[in-house]
Amino acid sequence: MSIKRMHKAYASTRMGQIHYTSIGQGPALIMLCQSARSSAMFTNLATELANDFSCYAIDYPGSGASDPLPEDATFEDIALCMVDFLDDKGIDKTHVYGIHTGNKIGAALAAYSPKRIHKAVLAGQSHSLVADNERRLYTVGKARQKLLNATDERESTLLHWVDIFNEINKFWWDEHLVRNLTDTHLRNWAQQRVADEILSANSMPALYRANFAFDLNAAFSRISVPTLIIEIQTPSEDHHIGRQGPTLLKLIPDSKLQTIEEKDFHGITLEHRHQDVATILRQFLNEQAI
Numbered sequence: 001m002s003i004k005r006m007h008k009a010y011a012s013t014r015m016g017q018i019h020y021t022s023i024g025q026g027p028a029l030i031m032l033c034q035s036a037r038s039s040a041m042f043t044n045l046a047t048e049l050a051n052d053f054s055c056y057a058i059d060y061p062g063s064g065a066s067d068p069l070p071e072d073a074t075f076e077d078i079a080l081c082m083v084d085f086l087d088d089k090g091i092d093k094t095h096v097y098g099i100h101t102g103n104k105i106g107a108a109l110a111a112y113s114p115k116r117i118h119k120a121v122l123a124g125q126s127h128s129l130v131a132d133n134e135r136r137l138y139t140v141g142k143a144r145q146k147l148l149n150a151t152d153e154r155e156s157t158l159l160h161w162v163d164i165f166n167e168i169n170k171f172w173w174d175e176h177l178v179r180n181l182t183d184t185h186l187r188n189w190a191q192q193r194v195a196d197e198i199l200s201a202n203s204m205p206a207l208y209r210a211n212f213a214f215d216l217n218a219a220f221s222r223i224s225v226p227t228l229i230i231e232i233q234t235p236s237e238d239h240h241i242g243r244q245g246p247t248l249l250k251l252i253p254d255s256k257l258q259t260i261e262e263k264d265f266h267g268i269t270l271e272h273r274h275q276d277v278a279t280i281l282r283q284f285l286n287e288q289a290i
Helices: 039-048 075-089 101-112 133-137 142-148 153-172 175-179 184-213 216-222 235-240 245-251 271-285
Strands: 007-013 016-024 028-032 054-058 094-099 117-125 227-233 255-261
Touching: 007 075, 016 039, 016 075, 028 039, 028 075, 028 101, 039 054, 039 184, 039 271, 054 075, 075 101, 075 184, 094 101, 101 117, 101 184, 101 216, 117 271, 133 184, 133 216, 153 184, 175 184, 216 245, 227 245, 227 271, 245 255, 255 271
Parallel strands: 028 054, 028 094, 094 117, 117 227, 227 255
Antiparallel strands: 007 016, 016 054
16 A cells, blocks of 8 residues: 655745645645644645645745745745746646635735736635735734834844744643643644744744735735635634625635635634545636636
């Protein structure tokens, strides 16, 4: 019985070395993770899709094992970095799947380099799909609002240090994990989350700044490639933020909407639903234009 394994490698870009993992055969599909995560979050999804696509799960600059994110980088710069990745791998056109922060980078890539994209899939909880920058800022939590509003380097560094600790603590001492410490899968997942947090720590402030300087509304409006919006709905966000999918359908000309319901949690990645996501991606990406 053959076991499919992810291949690990690097590509050269204008922002230095980009680490990625790949698996599969067929049309190219690049996968862009949420902030403070790495390509490891796509291992199960990419393996599930390996018979349909050549999957490339990417650590964009400042995440995972890639080089740090430059202090003045923009999401448009990171999107161009992804174009460099495609050039380095000899890929003319690709599909793109991005979740949370990855959906902004995917939107920038589809908006400003449409000749390199077949189809785009942009996923995230409702707060992550708010197109208006100012409104989106107030959906990310008080800790990161304080970090973005810090008045000097010492305050910024302290707030960021506390934020990192809180995130690590949340996963290392997760109540469900502690009750089931003999579960190897749960332990490995928690360890990977903590490792991702640490590896991305130094680049997170620059990534936050790039995120909230990015005109997502303008990028959505410029996307001309077929696009699927996957909105992850939770009861709390339905109440406090509202569903964003209908608004995005009006902003993105050739777009469709898929909704996924989840329990309340901030930062849902759909890793536990990789089979469901794979089915959604296959259906949309293989769908023929009429």
